[in-house]
Amino acid sequence: MPLCAAGIEGTVVDVRVLSRKGIEKDERTKSIEEDDISRLQRDLDEEVKILKEEKAVRIRKILVGQKPVEDVKDSKTKELLCPKGKKLTEAHILRVKDDHLLRVKIDEPDARRRSTRSMAKSISTYATLKPVTTKG
Numbered sequence: 001m002p003l004c005a006a007g008i009e010g011t012v013v014d015v016r017v018l019s020r021k022g023i024e025k026d027e028r029t030k031s032i033e034e035d036d037i038s039r040l041q042r043d044l045d046e047e048v049k050i051l052k053e054e055k056a057v058r059i060r061k062i063l064v065g066q067k068p069v070e071d072v073k074d075s076k077t078k079e080l081l082c083p084k085g086k087k088l089t090e091a092h093i094l095r096v097k098d099d100h101l102l103r104v105k106i107d108e109p110d111a112r113r114r115s116t117r118s119m120a121k122s123i124s125t126y127a128t129l130k131p132v133t134t135k136g
Contacts, residue, residue: 056098063093066106075100 072082
């Protein structure tokens, strides 16, 4: 069965062997599928890592120059990084862990909106990335 209409010309880019439901897969086919799944999982993990890093960079840019409404402390040592009401510097923000950036409360409504928008964009991107699962 042709995959395109007669008279269509082009270059074959990729060829895949497709199997049908109910047909037993041999060891070679299973091995190829497992390799593909592993590669796709690594790609997905790398993509998620890149998105998380980009989210943190965006939020840090938004927070620099803002005044927190609470003291900003190191999440582990509880060391004071920036007192309430003092402008956040890049040095302050770089010491806040990526996972704790959204815990920094600021008074500027516009900056809060931009931070929330940035987070929402990241969440919607994560939602489109689904973990690779195997069906055997």
